[in-house]
Amino acid sequence: YTHSHLDHYGGILGVVSQDRIAAGEIPIVAPEGFMAEAVSENIIAGPAMIRRSIYQMGMFLPWSSTGHVDTGLGKGIAAGSSALVPPTIEITETGQELVLDGVRVEFQLTPETEAPAEMHFYFPDHRALCMAENCTATMHNVLTLRGALVRDALMWSRYIDEALERWGNVSDVVFASHGWPHWGEENVRDYLIRQRDLYRWTHDQAVRLLNLGETPDEIASQIELPPGLWEDWLCHGYYGTISHNVRAVYQRYLGWYDGHPSSLEPYEPVESAKRYVEYMGGMERFLEQAQKSYEEGDHRWVAQVLRHAVFADPSCEKARLLQADAFEQLAWRAESGVWRDVYLMGAQELRQGSLKAEVFRRPQPDVASGLSTQQVFDYLAVKIDGTKAIELGHIFLNWVLPDVDETIRVELSNGTLHASPGLLHDSPSAVVTCSREQLNRMVSTGDNISELVVTGEAKIEGDVDTVYGLWETFTDFPLLFNIIEP
Numbered sequence: 310y311t312h313s314h315l316d317h318y319g320g321i322l323g324v325v326s327q328d329r330i331a332a333g334e335i336p337i338v339a340p341e342g343f344m345a346e347a348v349s350e351n352i353i354a355g356p357a358m359i360r361r362s363i364y365q366m367g368m369f370l371p372w373s374s375t376g377h378v379d380t381g382l383g384k385g386i387a388a389g390s391s392a393l394v395p396p397t398i399e400i401t402e403t404g405q406e407l408v409l410d411g412v413r414v415e416f417q418l419t420p421e422t423e424a425p426a427e428m429h430f431y432f433p434d435h436r437a438l439c440m441a442e443n444c445t446a447t448m449h450n451v452l453t454l455r456g457a458l459v460r461d462a463l464m465w466s467r468y469i470d471e472a473l474e475r476w477g478n479v480s481d482v483v484f485a486s487h488g489w490p491h492w493g494e495e496n497v498r499d500y501l502i503r504q505r506d507l508y509r510w511t512h513d514q515a516v517r518l519l520n521l522g523e524t525p526d527e528i529a530s531q532i533e534l535p536p537g538l539w540e541d542w543l544c545h546g547y548y549g550t551i552s553h554n555v556r557a558v559y560q561r562y563l564g565w566y567d568g569h570p571s572s573l574e575p576y577e578p579v580e581s582a583k584r585y586v587e588y589m590g591g592m593e594r595f596l597e598q599a600q601k602s603y604e605e606g607d608h609r610w611v612a613q614v615l616r617h618a619v620f621a622d623p624s625c626e627k628a629r630l631l632q633a634d635a636f637e638q639l640a641w642r643a644e645s646g647v648w649r650d651v652y653l654m655g656a657q658e659l660r661q662g663s664l665k666a667e668v669f670r671r672p673q674p675d676v677a678s679g680l681s682t683q684q685v686f687d688y689l690a691v692k693i694d695g696t697k698a699i700e701l702g703h704i705f706l707n708w709v710l711p712d713v714d715e716t717i718r719v720e721l722s723n724g725t726l727h728a729s730p731g732l733l734h735d736s737p738s739a740v741v742t743c744s745r746e747q748l749n750r751m752v753s754t755g756d757n758i759s760e761l762v763v764t765g766e767a768k769i770e771g772d773v774d775t776v777y778g779l780w781e782t783f784t785d786f787p788l789l790f791n792i793i794e795p
Contacts, residue, residue, distance in 0.1 A: 310339040310396060311441035311486050312427035313346035319391030330394055336409060339396035340418055340428035347393060348684045350425070350457055353691060356786035362386075362455040364792065367650030369657070369664065375637075376653060381447060381548030381646030382487045393679030400428055403471075417475065419468040421461040423449055429472050436481040438497070443469060444504040446488040450549035451511065452557030454647055459561040462512035462554070469505040477501055500543065507544045510535065511551060515558035524567040525556040550645045579795045582620035592618065596627055603635060611635040612652075619659070623794040633659040655793050664789045677749040682715055685752055686728030689783070695724030697782040704775055705734040709742040721779065739771030755785070 310318045318339075325335045351358070363369065366386050367377040377385070398407065400416045407414050417429040423442040431438050442449065443465060451462050483497045484490040491500045511532075518528045529552045538544040546552075566572055575581060589595045595618055603611045612635040618628035633656040640652035658664065677685065701721055708717040708728075718732040741758070747766050750756045758780050761767035769776050 310337070310343060311430075311439070312340065312424035313343050313350060314424050314442070315347075315351050315391060316386065317442070317486055318347065318393060320387075320389075321394045322390075322392045327394075330397075333397070336398050337394060337396045338398045338400060338407065338409070340416075340420070340426045341399055341401045342420065342426040343399070344395055344679070344681070345684075346425040348680055348687075351393075352680070352684070352688055354456065356788070358455050358457070360788060360790055360792070363664070363789075364651045364654040365454045365647045367654055370650060370653050375641070377650055379547075379646045380650070381546075382445060382449075395679050417468070417472055419443060420464075422465040422468055423460060425458060429468070431476045431480070433479070436479060438472065438476050438480040438483045440469070440472065440483060440485045440501075442486045444483070444501065445485045445548070446491075446543045447547040448507055448511075448544060448549045448551065448554065450557075451508075451554040452560065453549075454553070454651060459557050461561065462508045462515075462558055466505050466507075466509035466512065469501055469508070473498065473501045473505060503538060503541050503544055507534075507538055510538065511554050512558055515555040516562065518555075519559050519563060522568075524569075525559045528555050528559060529553070546645050548645060548647060550648065578616075578620050582617040585617040586621040592622060592625060592628070596625075596631065599628075599631055603631060608635045608638040612639060619793070620795050629659040633657075658793045663791050663794060677753040678746075680749075680752075682710070682713075682717060682730050682745070682748075683728060685748060686717065686719065686726065688752060690726035690728070692783040692786075693724065693726055693779075694782050694784050698724040698726075698779070701775065701778050701782070704779075705737045706776065706779075707733045707737045707740045709740060710745045710748065711742065712744045712746070715745070737771065738775045739769050739773065741767065741769050741776060743767035 321337070329335050330337070366380055368386075370377040372378070372385075380386070400418060403417045405416045407416070412435075413433055415431045415433060417431075419427045419429055419441065427441050427443065429438070429440050429443070450460070451465075452459050477498045478494065480497045481494060482490050482492050483500060491497055514532050515528055518531060523531070532551055532555050533539070534544060534551060576584065586592055586595050589598065595614075599611050599615055599618070602614075612632060615628055615632035615635065618625060619632060622628065636652040636656040636659070640649045640656070643649040643652065680688070698721060703723075704721045706719040706721075708719055710716070715730060716733050718729040718734050718737075720727040720729070720734075743758075743761060743766060747756075747761055751758060751761070758767055758769075759777055762769055762773075
């Protein structure tokens with residue numbers, strides 16, 4: 310695994326079976342911290358990320374000259390099952406070497422770059438360098454539009470520089486997890502130099518301006534690529550963009566607050582929108598002005614201001630259609646594949662209504678089986694509706710997983726859930742016993758524990774109602790919550 314993103318580990322069972330993994334026949338190599346980061350990015354905040362990914366990747370758009378064309382990093386995303394199989398070998402330091410099936414490999418750790426846990430590696434006998442997803446023939450995302458932890462553009466640049474120093478003079482080819490290889494020692498060096506400079510420029514110029522007191526939007530309006538990078542097509546923003554990447558640098562250092570007092574406690578979007586519409590003389594006057602701006606070609610402003618109109622009155626068809634028109638104009642001139650798809654998904658949902666679905670697709674069984682017991686309970690903890698859980702009071706449960714010889718003390722306090730593997734409470738409200746497989750099912754299929762008790766697959770000793778009551782506080786996350794309207 311080069312890093313902790315789903316498209317770089319999820320297909321593991323397509324190339325090796327669980328039986329061969331369990332037998333220790335196939336080593337699985339990953340960077341330090343891989344499991345924790347894979348779970349944190351793809352499980353804990355999975356529901357929100359998946360919904361936002363639908364916009365980012367244009368998943369429901371037609372593939373056409375006016376629809377989805379490319380993500381900027383590839384043609385599209387694969388559909389199918391995924392799994393999370395823990396690595397058997399963890400790379401813990403730069404310079405670490407392994408021999409895998411007779412092939413020598415040298416590793417470089419690059420944490421907090423394109424992923425929180427990531428690594429480069431070099432094949433000395435073949436003079437071939439893999440840059441994971443840190444050099445992908447485009448400007449990548451310092452903060453992906455689907456949502457994630459903000460990446461460190463400074464360290465991203467430094468790690469490319471370190472790879473350049475270690476292997477730039479001894480590599481005949483450089484390749485990555487996306488894109489195509491680059492051949493020839495001179496070409497390899499030139500490519501790495503420009504990719505290094507790309508992320509350093511993004512970082513340094515954003516920080517320079519934030520230290521002059523500029524806000525994220527002001528910074529984004531001022532920074533462009535220098536000629537030496539702009540003239541290289543491989544530095545263009547087909548995926549990430551300089552506009553949203555410099556905002557991400559600001560967020561990493563200063564967070565969400567822009568420093569203006571009025572930003573401390575703004576009205577939520579619907580209430581704010583109603584007030585904007587009223588201040589502008591009512592909806593009819595609002596839309597007249599927006600139509601005029603559209604005809605003048607100011608599509609950015611129309612897209613921005615009509616957010617208030619749609620949120621003030623989602624049933625206003627004229628507002629929806631005009632904003633959809635503006636989004637389409639912005640989409641068709643966007644260089645970034647994901648900007649194009651986000652605009653077009655917004656336009657589509659304005660015209661056709663937001664997509665609907667029952668509940669979030671929970672972690673698949675193969676993914677749940679790769680989680681530690683602590684991670685399973687961390688996932689269950691974020692499903693708890695705290696206001697409901699408070700009514701249960703302060704309780705302790707002991708959880709026993711005999712098939713893997715694990716015990717877990719579970720505490721509910723002030724509506725928050727805390728799991729302590731390896732510990733037991735002296736006088737719990739109840740003791741729950743089940744297999745780790747059944748615990749995985751509760752996470753992956755949403756099985757209610759009461760159903761497993763009825764079938765004999767789980768057992769509760771003590772206050773059964775307390776356990777059932779805890780389960781009743783769990784939230785089913787919607788897959789398709791609204792974005793373009795309230």
